[in-house]
Amino acid sequence: MKTNFFKKPQVWCFSTYFAEGLPYAVVRLMSSVFFTDIGMKERYIGYLNFLGIPWNLKFLWAPLLDIVGKKRTWMIVFQITVTLGVAAVACMNAAISRHAPANVFVAAMAFIFVGISFLAASNDIAIDGYYMEGLRDPREQALYTGYRVFAYRLALIVARSGFVGIAAFVAERTGGADKFLPWSYAFGAAALTMLCITLFHVWKLPRFESQSRGGLLPRETLAQSALNFLRRFTDAFVSYSKQDRFALVVVFIIVYKIGDEMLFSMGTPFLMRELAVTKAQLAWVGGLLGAFGAIIGTALGGIWIKKKGLKKSIWPLTLLMNVNIWAYIWLAYVKPSALTTAGIWTIAAAHCYEQMAAGLGNAVLVVFILRTCKPEFKASHYAIGSAIMSLFSTFFGGFGGVIVERIGYLHLFQCSFYASIPSMLLLLWVPIKEEK
Numbered sequence: 414m415k416t417n418f419f420k421k422p423q424v425w426c427f428s429t430y431f432a433e434g435l436p437y438a439v440v441r442l443m444s445s446v447f448f449t450d451i452g453m454k455e456r457y458i459g460y461l462n463f464l465g466i467p468w469n470l471k472f473l474w475a476p477l478l479d480i481v482g483k484k485r486t487w488m489i490v491f492q493i494t495v496t497l498g499v500a501a502v503a504c505m506n507a508a509i510s511r512h513a514p515a516n517v518f519v520a521a522m523a524f525i526f527v528g529i530s531f532l533a534a535s536n537d538i539a540i541d542g543y544y545m546e547g548l549r550d551p552r553e554q555a556l557y558t559g560y561r562v563f564a565y566r567l568a569l570i571v572a573r574s575g576f577v578g579i580a581a582f583v584a585e586r587t588g589g590a591d592k593f594l595p596w597s598y599a600f601g602a603a604a605l606t607m608l609c610i611t612l613f614h615v616w617k618l619p620r621f622e623s624q625s626r627g628g629l630l631p632r633e634t635l636a637q638s639a640l641n642f643l644r645r646f647t648d649a650f651v652s653y654s655k656q657d658r659f660a661l662v663v664v665f666i667i668v669y670k671i672g673d674e675m676l677f678s679m680g681t682p683f684l685m686r687e688l689a690v691t692k693a694q695l696a697w698v699g700g701l702l703g704a705f706g707a708i709i710g711t712a713l714g715g716i717w718i719k720k721k722g723l724k725k726s727i728w729p730l731t732l733l734m735n736v737n738i739w740a741y742i743w744l745a746y747v748k749p750s751a752l753t754t755a756g757i758w759t760i761a762a763a764h765c766y767e768q769m770a771a772g773l774g775n776a777v778l779v780v781f782i783l784r785t786c787k788p789e790f791k792a793s794h795y796a797i798g799s800a801i802m803s804l805f806s807t808f809f810g811g812f813g814g815v816i817v818e819r820i821g822y823l824h825l826f827q828c829s830f831y832a833s834i835p836s837m838l839l840l841l842w843v844p845i846k847e848e849k
Contacts, residue, residue, distance in 0.1 A: 418493045420619045423560070425547065428618075429488070430561040432610045433540045436495045436533035439603050440464050441612065442573050444526050445681045449598075450580075450692060451519070452590045458682050458721030459814025464526060465807040467534035475538045476646055484543035485618055491536035492611040493587040498529040500604035506597035515593075564680050566704060574700030576603050580692035595692075620637075645669045651822040652787055653794050657844045662785060665836065666801050669778050671809075671834030672738050673771045676826055678810030683822050688744065688760055690751040698761045706765035709774020717773075724845050727777055731840065734774030740767045745823040778802060784846040 441464060448458050469774045477694045478487050502525055544561065574598045583595035656662065681699070683691040690698065740763045750757035782798035816825055 422547065424659045425565045425619055426544065426561050428610060428613060429540045429543060430490075430564035430615070431568045432492055432607070433537050434565035435470075435603070435607055435610070436499075436529060436536060438572030439499055439576075440530045440533055441528055441599075442569065443576060443599070443603065445574075446577055446685070446692065446695060447580075447596050449685050450596070453519075455679065455682055455814035455817045457814065459679060459817070460683035460811050462678055462807055462813065464530045465803060467531045468537070469800050469804055469807055470536055471534040471538055472800055474535070475642070475796070476541060478535070478538050482544060483620075484539045485620060486612075487539040488536060488543060489614055489618075490613065491532050491539060491609065492607065493534050495529055495536065495603055496607040496611055496836060498525050498532065498601045499600055499607060501525055501655070501831070503597050503600035503604055506593040506600060510591050510597060512595035513547075536813065547619065562764055566708065570700050570704050572603065572604070572695045572700075573704075576600070577637075577700065578693055578696040581691065581696060581805075584692065584775060586779030599694070617745070623780075649794065650797070653797055656785060656787075657825065658842070661843050662838070664799060665839045666778070666782060666798060667805055668839070669781075669836045670734075670771075670774055670802070671805055671836060672735050672829045673774065673807060673830055674803075675813070675829035676741055676767075676805035677771075678806065678826065679817055682814075682817075683745070684751075684764075687748060687822055688751050689723075690757070690760060694751055694757055698757075698764055702761050702765040705766045706768030707772045707775070710769035710774045712772075714773040714776025715780075722785065723780055727781070727845060728840060730773045730777045734770050734777075735830065735837065737767055737770035738830045738833065740770075740824065742826045742830065745826050781845070 441461075442465070445458060445461055449462065467617045478484065501520050505513075505522050505525075509515045509518050522843065571769060579602050580595040580599035584592075587594060617773075653659075679694070685692075714730055716724075717730060721736070744763050749759040751757045751760055782795060782802065783796055788796035813825070820828075
């Protein structure tokens with residue numbers, strides 16, 4: 414008997430994780446380029462990093478999606494509302510280009526991005542739960558892990574290269590005087606893409622969960638389920654804290670990528686304002702070359718760790734990640750202009766190189782967090798570790814623009830290197846586990 418094409422994991426796994434990556438890209442990547450392009454001050458661009466808070470805290474309301482309703486239903490609801498939010502941003506840009514009050518609509522767009530960030534983080538929860546419902550065998554889950562990461566990364570590339578490229582194309586055709594009209598097309602394309610994926614999910618997404626789980630559960634069942642999940646939730650936190658030198662492990666996870674996070678918190682405005690990188694150039698430098706560098710770096714880091722073990726790999730990979738921050742320090746000092754061919758290729762090479770170095774460190778941190786997870790709470794422990802991992806980037810990044818306004822990009826990048834030193838010192842004491 415032939416399997417329904419749309420029930421094949423290759424199909425629904427790709428579409429769902431593309432739908433997970435796209436809202437994140439709109440909120441965290443496109444918004445930064447957009448607000449930089451329209452002339453927002455650095456301090457306000459830095460505040461955009463606070464949009465990552467919902468992803469840091471999403472594990473707090475994740476159990477609710479298990480208690481009430483079905484993951485498929487939640488997913489579709491979140492994707493519909495995200496689509497409407499992105500479409501609203503596109504319409505507001507079009508309205509401003511037709512002489513609507515810019516300050517009012519720009520402020521409204523900022524609030525819409527806040528709403529989209531919470532919806533997108535919740536969409537992540539629903540998709541991850543749906544993935545585990547659809548593939549109950551842990552071996553199958555592992556088999557498709559690389560595939561879903563590919564779909565997610567592709568969504569980031571489409572947003573940063575495709576949609577930002579659309580804004581650049583429209584700006585070139587219209588002369589570039591109107592900053593808002595090109596972005597109405599870019600966000601409109603993002604909303605249309607999201608709409609197509611959502612309609613596909615409404616029409617063809619398989620139903621894995623039992624029908625008895627649809628809608629609100631009876632009061633007794635709901636109360637019992639809530640109690641059970643609260644108990645498991647508490648057990649997960651308590652068990653995570655019962656490991657060797659727990660406080661040191663948590664501090665290490667928080668500060669490990671502190672240098673890179675400081676560096677990239679203001680990366681987009683640095684490239685566009687200090688080095689004159691255009692939207693079209695950013696589409697391929699940040700979208701294609703940057704993604705390529707990050708993927709290659711993460712892959713090489715993973716291979717290195719697999720061959721040598723984490724204990725022998727963690728020092729050289731960490732040094733490579735942090736020392737290469739000087740590539741950006743050099744860019745900030747020399748300031749090659751993207752208006753020249755030599756300048757843009759120099760910028761592209763340095764950016765790709767730094768992304769590769771960041772990928773090496775990312776491989777280390779992911780493996781380190783996995784080694785802190787206990788088998789009975791592996792998913793919960795990884796969620797806790799990954800949330801802790803990005804705490805600093807969210808909260809420090811929010812004030813990155815204020816720091817730039819006070820000391821400039823060169824000194825910010827120098828501080829990012831000095832801030833990476835504590836993580837290297839902690840390697841002397843933090844417990845590093847090897848797989849048996």
